[in-house]
Structure formats: C-alpha cells, structure tokens
Amino acid sequence: MSPGQWDLPPELCCRPMAFVALTGLDVVYNAVHRAIWDAFCANRRADRVPISFKVLPGDHEYPKCRTKRSSYEWYIPKGILKTGWMNKHLNLVPALVVVFYELDWDETQWKEKQSECATKVEIVRTSLQGRNTKVAVVLIQKKTPLPPGEDVVASERAAALCNACDLSGKSLFVLPHTDHLVGYIIRLENAFYEHAQTYYYTEIRKVKSHKEFLNKTTHQLLFVRHQFKIAFFSELKQDTQNALKYYRTAYNLVHELRAHETNMLEIKNMAGFINYKICRLCFQHSIPLEAIAQFRKHIDLCKKKIGSAELGFEHIAWMSKQFQSFGDLFDEAVKLGLTAIQTQNPGFYYQQAAYYAQERKQLASQLCSHEASVSYPSPDPLETPNGMLDFYGQRPWRQGHQSIDPPDPEKEKSGILALQLKERDVPHSELIIALLSSAVAQFKKYKCPRMKSHLMVQMGEEYYHAKDYTKSLKLLDYVMCDYRTERWWTLLTSILATALKCSYLMGQVKDYITYSLELIGRASTLKEDQKSRIEKNLIKVLMNECPDTEPECDPAAVKTAQNLWADRVSLAGNNDFIIEVQDYVPFVQCKARFLSPSFHVDVPVQLHIYLKADCPHPIRFSKLCVSFNNQEYNQFCEVEEPYESNDILEPSGQGNMCLVPGKTRKYHFKFVARTEDVGKKIEITEIDLMLGNKNGRYMFLKWRGGGGDAASPQEALQASRSFKRRPRLADNQVDWDSVSIQANTMVISRIPKVSVQLHHEPPALTNEMYCMMVNIESQEDSLIRDIKLTVGLKPGQDANLTQTTHVTLNGTEVCDDSHPALLHDIFIGELHPGQKIVKPVYFRCVTTGSRIFLVHVSYMVNTSVESKEIMCKCHKDETVNIETVVPFNVAMKFVSTRFEHLDRMYVDIPFLLMTDIPSASPWPLKLFSSQLQLTSSVVAVDNLDSQIEEVVLQTGESASECFCVKCPSVTSNTSGVTTGRYTISWKRESNNEKLPVVCTSVTLPCITVEAIPLYVHADLPSFGRVRESLPVKYLIQNRTSQVQDVEMSVEPSDAFMFSGLKQVRMRILPGNEQEMLYNFYPLMAGYQVLPSLNINLLRFPGVSSQLLRRFLPTRIFIKPQGRQVDDASIAAA
Amino acid sequence: MAVCIAVIAKENYPLYIRSIPAENKLKFHYMVHTSLDVVEEKISTVGKALVDQRELYLGLLYPTEDYKVYGYVTNSKVKFVIVVDSSNTALRDNEIRSMFRKLHNSYTDVMCNPFYNPGDTIQSKSFDTMVSGMMLQAC
C-alpha cells in the first residue's frame, strides 16, 4: 500500500458529471471531426452543461452489465461498495452514446448510407450489452439545414433513418459544420444533457426497485450500497439536493451496520466517503454550519470504532485523514467566497489532523517496532490480483469475507505483520510537518499569532524527531522571542531545551553556548540538577572540551555529534564568540551606574558596574570592559586578569573576578573627563564580559547601553513596588534591586571661584544713562586669563525690550539707538589671585518697565585633577532685575490772561501757556533748562527764557513755567492748530559730573483758534476802595473790516454806583478802538461783582454778549474804607 | 471539573497556572497561551457593540477535540482561563460562570493582601485551596 493509502479515491473527490461517449469521429486525420471535437472539449466555459465527453471507437466494448438478479433471497453481499463502481459510471458506462455519421439529406446514395448508419447504431447497441444507455445519431452535414417544415425531403428521410436505426425522433440530430459550429454544438449538448438525465433517472429507479427484495438481516450492506448509488446517480444527474438527502440516509445506514473488528475498516471507509460527499455538498449549497455539524457527528460516531488493537495506528491515521480532508473542503469553500472566523477556520482541522498524525507516529513506534530478525511475510498478504481491492476498505487477504471471525488466523497474523512493517516505512514526521504547516498558514490568516507560534514549536519538535536539526533550530529560534516577550518561562524553557539538543547534535558551538546561557539563568524553570549539568557542559565547552551528551537523544545522532565536537575541539582558531545578551535572559545580569548624573570637569568621573550571577555554581570571568561614546575613556574601565590556568572554577588570585551565585559584585572605575567634553554627555555604549580564556575558547557577553536584558525592565518595576525591606548588608555588599541604571552623565564646567558684584542705584529713569559698576574679584589660587565680560539685556525677554534698551561702555554722552541691547565678550584681561577690577557699564532704557540684565564673566584657569593638569573654561553669571520709571510728567495747559480756563483761543488775543513738571523720580533731578519751540501759528508775546534753569527737584516737588503767547492770525483750519514743542534738559542729581544731560521733549497741545469780531477789554486798577471813585476804561475794538454798530448797556449792580453812559449805541470803524470811560463807586468791601456789560453787535446778532465780554473782569477786590489818621475822613464817609 | 485553571496578567504573562497532575503540564500551558489569541480578539474594542464591552464572562473560547476552554476578563484586563474536559457534558454554562466569579473574588482577596505585590506570581495558600476545590469537585 502506498503512502497515500488513506487518501480518498479520485473518483470520490471529483465532481460527478454525466458521461457521454462520442463515436464515429476520427479526430486524428479528419479536420472536420477534429473541429467538432475541439468545439466540445476546448474552452468549456462554466455555463456549459456539465457533461464529460469522450471519443470512443464505434465498436468500443462497454463494461458488461451483470445479469439482472431475479431474487435476492440467497444473495449475500460481500462488501458495501465495489471499488470500480464509481469509476465505471464516471468514465466507462456512458449515459448516452452518440454516433456521428456524415450524411447529407441530399445524398445520392441515400439508401446505402442509411443502412450503413443503421449498422453502426446496431453495433453500438450490441456493445452496450444490455445497459440502458441511450443512443443518438448526429448527421454531419455540409449544408445548412433549412428551417423545419420546409425541407420535405429532409423530414421524410429523417423519419426513414429513425426507423432504420430504431431511434426515436428525439435522438436524431443534424450538425452542419459551417460557421456557427459552437452554437450548434451547444444546442446538441443541451439535448444530450437531457438524454443523460433521463438515463440516470432510470438508473435511480432501477436501484430503488431493488428495495422490495431486500431484508434487513442479510442485506444490510446492500441498503447502504443502494442509497449510495442513488445518491451518486443523483449527483451525475446534477440533482444535488436529492443527492444530499440520499447520502445522509446512506450515512445513517452505515452506522446501523453490525460492526466488529473484521469489518470496522470497511465501515469507517464508507462512512468517511459518505461524510466527504455530504460535507462537500453542504459547502456547495452554502450551508457551512451543516457541513460542520455533519463532520462533528461523523467524528463522534467514529471516534471509538478503533478496530483491531494491533493495528490501532490505522484508526488514528484514518482520523487524521478525516480532519485533513475536511480542512481541505473548508479551505476550498473559503476560496470560493465563504468567510471563516478566528474560532472556526480550516486551521483547527489541520491542527487536529496533525495531532492525530503525531499520535499515529507514537502508536506506530510502539506497535511496529519488531526486531530486525522479523522479515516481511511471503507471500505478500497485501497483494491483490489486479493491484486493487474488490470492495473499498476490505483486507486484501480476506476479500469478501463478512463474518465476525477471520477465516484464516495464520493469514490474519501475517496480514497484520505486513501492515505493521509497512507502517514503519511511513515518513510520519513529514506528514506531521506538512499538516502543521497548513495549519500555520491558516492561523496566520485568521490572526491567531500564539496558535501559530505553538504550531511552529510543534513543527520544530517534529523536525527534531525527523533528525532535520537545521530546520528545527530555525523554527524554534524564530519562535523563542514570542514566548520571551510574553514571559511564559515554562514554555520558553521547554523550547530552549529542544534547541539545545539540536545545537548539540549539530555541533554548533555558538548556538549551544547561547541556549545554555539562558537555560542556567533565572528565567529557566529547569530543576537545579539540570541547570548544574548544563553549566558544567558550558564550562567544558569554554575550556575547549567536548560537552556531555544531552539526555534522551537518538544514539546514532549522538555518535555523529560526538565526532563533530571532537572536530571542533581540534579546530584551531575561530574560537571566540560575541553574544549580544540584552535580548535574552542570560545567567549573568549587568547594571552600570554613573555615580552622579553630572560631573564637574575638575572632578573625576566615577562609575560602578554591578554583576550578578544566577547560575547554580560560581563562575569566573577573565575580563570586563566598558566602552563609551568617546572611545578615549575605554582604557580606564577594564578589569582583566591574565592567568595561565585553564580551569575556570579554580579560585583566582583576584578574588573579585569570581561571580558567586546570588551575590552582587561591584567594580569601581574612575577617570578624568576631557575638557572638550564639557557640555556633552558621556554615554556607555556597551559593556563586555569575557568568559573563558584565550587558551581555550572564550566568549564575550555584550550588553548594549548600560545593561539590562529581556526580563529586567519588568523586574525593576516589580522591585520598585515591592514592600520587601532592603536588607541591611555589610558595607561592601549591595542589594541588586536597589541599583538603578544610569547609563550616561553630563560633564559640566567647573565651578567658578570668582566674585562678581554689581553696584548701581535702581530704579533707572527713562532715557538716562544709567551707570552700573561691575566688580570682578578673583578667588582662584592661580592666575586667571582671558577674562571676558558679556553684559546687557538678558536674551529671551520681550522683543520690544531689545529695541528699547541700549548698552555702552562710554558714559560721556547719551548713546543713540544704534547701540545694542547686549555687549559681548568685552576683554577684561587677567587677574591674579585676590586681584580686583571694576568696569563701569551704562544702560539707556527708552521705555518703562522691568528688565532683566545679565552679567556674564568667563575666564580660563589651569587646574589639576588626579594629578593631571587641565585647562578649564569657567564662567559666572549674575542677573539683576532693573525697573525703569519716568522721571517726571509734563502737564501743560493754555489759560487766559486771567488764569481762567480757555477752550478756544481768539486771534490776536494773548493767552498763557502754563507748564508744570512734577517729579516722579525717587532721585533728585537737576533741571538744566527748558526750551519752547513755537510753531508759526503761535508767537510769543513776551520773551521765552526758561524760568527753571538749574533747578533741583526733589521727589514730589514740581517746577512750573508760564509763557504769554498769542495767535497772530487765523488759518483756514481753525481747530487742531499745532502749537510747538517743549524741551527739558535734565539729569539725575549725582556725584558723577561726567554723566551727560538728557533732553526730553514733549509736544504742546493743539488749540482751536477763532476770530472774534469785537474785542472788548477793560483797563482798571487792581483794586478799589469803598466810597472811593474807581475809574474804569472799557476799550472796544472792531476787529472786522466793516463798520460795526455796537449797542452797549451797563447792568446795575448792588455793590457799585457808577457814572457814565448807561446805555449807548456807537459806530466803530474797522480797526478802530472806542474808549468808554466810567467811574465806579464801590459801596461794599470784599471781592465784588463788577457791573456787567451787555454788548450787542447789530450786524452779528448771533454773537452773544457773554462771548464779547469774556475778556472783561467779572470781579474786583474792594478794600474797606481805610482808617484815617484824623477823624475828618471818617466823618466824611 | 476543571483540568486547568490560569490567571493571566494584563501584559499577558501568567500569574498562576495549575493543572491536574496526571497530565502533561506543558500541554495546558500551551493551551492557555494560545487561547489568549481569542481573548485578545474578544476584548479589542474595534467595531464591537457596546454590550460586549461590559460583559466580563467571555464564554467558550474555542473547542478542541478533548477540551473546552473558557475565558473571563476583568475590567483591569486580568484574564482567567478555565479548561474542562470535553467529555464532561454535565457542566453547564452558569456553573462555569459561577466558577469564574469565585476565581474573581479570590483574586480580589489576594490583591488586598498588603504583602502581595501586584504583578508577582500568586502564592497565596487560600487561593490555592480555592483552586484545588474547583479542580477536584465533581460538577
């Protein structure tokens, strides 16, 4: 039996199609016949009828039909289904035989041809030997037939032909081989299809008719057989619904058969076949759940039907096959559009098939391991006459036998032995791996990564058993990191153990070492004795000896391995390995820690390296070295011991090169940072630990960065949360969990020993030259050189401040806006220890507000660290916050000559400008002078000399000035007339005479100027006296260019009596002034209201009296009557 | 009767796995590990109805030939997995649910032990006792 003994027969797996035989076609030599045949079989599209065509010779002999049985009474069936039956009906016994015959209706020798045709038909009929196969005739004609009914000759001759051939009219066809060949062929096919369906229908009825003759006791097998046949014929007929129904019935019947050891295999075989058909049809009908349910039922029913115990592997192989073929069906359905999900997909079935295949292998090794002396039985009990069985699923040496006990025990034994021996040759591992592979592909598709990993582990282990160690190792290695990442240590350990065996058997030293590293470490779940054994082997390898064999390995492979190892030992060179361990969980852990996250450049950099071993026995290393991003530091961080002894376990002279399990070792390194590295980070790039020595083998365990491996981040997290107390250990011992990695450190500049002091008097006043004295004193022990000063506005503040701040060293004049806000690198020079230098700096701030100023002093100094001279650049910064305030505010207003508020000025009438300068400065201000610059619209009436020259204003004091001006003319724009500027020059009162004077200028307010037609003003003394005459002169000026009529009247007042015109009308010429004289006689003392004038301009009725008399005083001070020396004046009053 | 009970941390590593001694322990470890695929799929919130997200009991994860694997996930993403023998058809869904509830309660008690560091493997004796009871009792 071939390895494919469990495969389903192809006749079962194919899609049954009606079989139609075509005869009379010479496809080799006849082009027309060839064309016809091509039209039938080439490019059959899916929409053409499902028929399988075959060209057969006209006298082809069809399988003999067995004689119809008259009764079933004595018939005892020998098996369920004959092996040839399906093939017979698929490929041998056609539903329809078609006879092709070239004959045109207008054939001259019609009669001869007709009888020739009839003969051919007769031959076919004879060769069908009693079967119900239909026969049809197709006349190949050269001419296109005329539409039916038109060709009388044709219909006559057709009838005649049918008669001669004994055919019905429906079985005669015409095929013109003209242009539309394919179209005609398709019509022919459809007709054939109908005939075929009729044939199969008849066959079904024939089988069904057997039923009444059957009895349940003897004909059990036949019930199954008949149902199967009916179902199969239904399939051929393309009636899949009914086919499904009959297959289901057949299936149930199969399980009702009386089953014993001898016929178990046949029953299972048939059950498997029928199940296959049912499942496939369910998938085709898009009812996948039913397929799954059927399969489930099938497995449940067949699971326990094991059969012969000695051939138990057969049952398992059969189970495996069931799952595999269901998986295939499922997968096929998915390809045709079915959607599978994560929990129901073909992968599970392949996986289970693989599982059974594994069980098969195991059972086979138990049952089939005969001694070498046992030979294959002869004659071969598995041999059959034609290489095939009669019935599916029967034993070759007792075919047709249906009783409970085997007929010949001896034959039975030899048959069993033969099967067992054959089983031994089956490549189990290959089968298992192929199934696992299919499963992996499926699970990958349905997003089951862990299932995929698990299956890959199984594949790896299967390869190991199949002695394909390379493939095994490749798979296991690939899958290890999944389990490592997810921290499933038990599973990882198991995989590592297998990988170790593989690497041992292949003599691959590096892999062997790498796996050993993890297997003796803290993540490994092996027992202590196992770890100890592996550690001993590892040490042997490092001493260039052969390791002991791994337990439970195949003896032959072990022998090969030992040879390989012996070779490796003698091979010189290539004995060093570098293993990057941060992705594994090795048995040595490493942590690096700089003692501080930053070091000054004049302090030696210190770091500790901590090592801890977790393996069972102490192990010694021969070198530890640390590499940095700046390679020059590497030389300082090495621990090495050259020694001649080959034994790593021997304690060395240097006790601290030995790692004791569970104890943490600390190694301390120190070096001086380079001055070029100031401001940069020193980083540990890798840590290397060398195990072994150069005489034997050695390996470097390499950690990238500051240490740590695949499990340490989680462990560190757990340790930080833990309540466990920190054990109080002796001084030189360290608790591993309390160490955290610090893999880099920053080199910062040396602490400067210089004092920078700032002397100034804040707040600053806007625009002044604010002086700050910078005192630099050296407190170093040696000379400091190259001292540079950077001073000014600290960068990073508001952009506006940069525009409005100016710094200079020159304090003799006010610096302009071109000066920057920050002066860089002003050279100061050198200072000896203790020496001082003072530098004045001046700021000018244009706007008020808070500013931060920076004073940065940098210098170079020589210093020694660890008895090495280095030159350091140091710097010291001082910042200071300086407020700027306004020194004063200028208040200006225009008033009338009588100090009364004016909202508009009148042409040519003087008014006053009053300025007031209150000091807001906390410092005394010295006002040097003020200057008034008038525009052309305003002229001075008086001189404009400054009245505040050399005035010192204390805080809160105020300086005022008063100027008399007037507007000479009115312009067209009478409002918003600019008046000019007022400039004050001042500076802070201080001892520093050299500080320049600041000029602050303000714009005078604008005024509104109006013309007035009449200017009325008065000339009168500044005071009066009771009962003394007070002469008052009123002057009325006509400011217009026309003659004005003016009406004037004087209002009486209680305080005065007056003489003069009470009411008067006058005419004043343009430009002229009229004088009105009055004598007022005060009656009361005090500040009295003068009699008011009512003035009317007859030409300007809109101009009010108030307006006109605004320039007149309203009151005058009247003194009381004076006390006379003599009494006469008193009497006179 | 459970044949294997496991508690898995939210980072998917095992906090506790116990299986009946008669069987190969590795087989159960693998079974629990692979069942995490289904658990992860179920608890991923992409495109799932809101109702599912609140349900802690995940039900039957997937059937194998010989065993049934059930899952349960807490709101803190700690997962419980119970494996029972397929042949034990008497075990009904609500019995499984109550087993999970018991597990969840015991787990909460373990968390409340001030000496237990969350994230460590579970070594509580009372938890062990509860699990033993679940593995021995005939359901």
Add this chain to the structure above:
Amino acid sequence: MSRQASRASESKKMNSELFTLTYGALVTQLCKDYENDEEVNKQLDKMGYNIGVRLIEDFLARSSVGRCHDFRETADVIAKVAFKMYLGITPSVTNWSPAGDEFSLILESNPLVDFVELPDNHSGLVYSNLLCGVLRGALEMVQMAVDVKFAQDTLRGDNVTEIRMKFIKRIEENLPAGEE
C-alpha cells in the same frame, strides 16, 4: 452633656475595606523601613499607644460608662463595648488567672487581617500589634498599667486570635504616665 449626645449620634460610616487596606499599607511600609520584625512590632506598639491615649477620651464620651470597680469589669467593658464600638466585633473574655489579674480576649475574626497572608520570611511579625498598644495606652489614661500581648494569631497558623492582658499596677494620680 451636649457634647456627649452629639458624639454618640455622630458615628460616620466608613468602608471597612479601606480601613483594612490602610492598615495593611502601614504595616508593609514599616516592614520596608525597619530592619527586622521585632522593630516593626515595637513601632506598631508605639503607634497603638499614641492612638490609645487619645481614643480613651472619645470612648468615655461616647459610651458613658462609669468607673470600673474591678479588673473583671474592665475586661467586660473592653470586650463588649470598646471592641464592638470601634471594630464591630465582640471578643469573648476567658482564661482568667486564679488571682484575677490576667485574662484572654478571644477574637473569632479580626477586621485588620481580612485578606492578609503573612509571607514565610515574616514569621516573627505580630501583624495586629497596634491593638496591644491601643489597649495599653487607653488603660494607662485611666490609671491602669497593663501588659498586653498576642498569645495566638490566626495569621501564624493558630485557630483563633488571642490577646492576653495582665494587670500590673494602679498608677498614682500625680505621676505622669511614662513613655519615651
């Protein structure tokens, strides 16, 4: 008088799990900070003492018990009133010594130790030692010097939790109750 009444009605409920977890966090932090279990036990006792000297005031205000005439009465008050009021449990008073100066409180359950399992390396830890300090401090404020310790502890494998209290002497009024 009014203060008493208002205190009696004012017993706010707090979740007992929060209390248990708080106590647990306290004990584990002490374990982390101190070198050995003996030290931790001492600290718990000290803390309990500080609680006790204050708690007695609250207790007397709430429960309005009068002066106890003898040690037996004291025991009953402690078990039936004090434990019930603060921990919600009522231990039983047994095992009186012949001289009547020593007795045991048997606690069926102890709310401080819900969910707690002692790890193996802390076998010397008296987890609930706070209670001893509380009792000692409280009784000291009512002029009784007592010695309190745990005789049995469910956390360490015993069936019940037993606190043994021994009367030492009466404290004279004008001597300050000493504690470092």
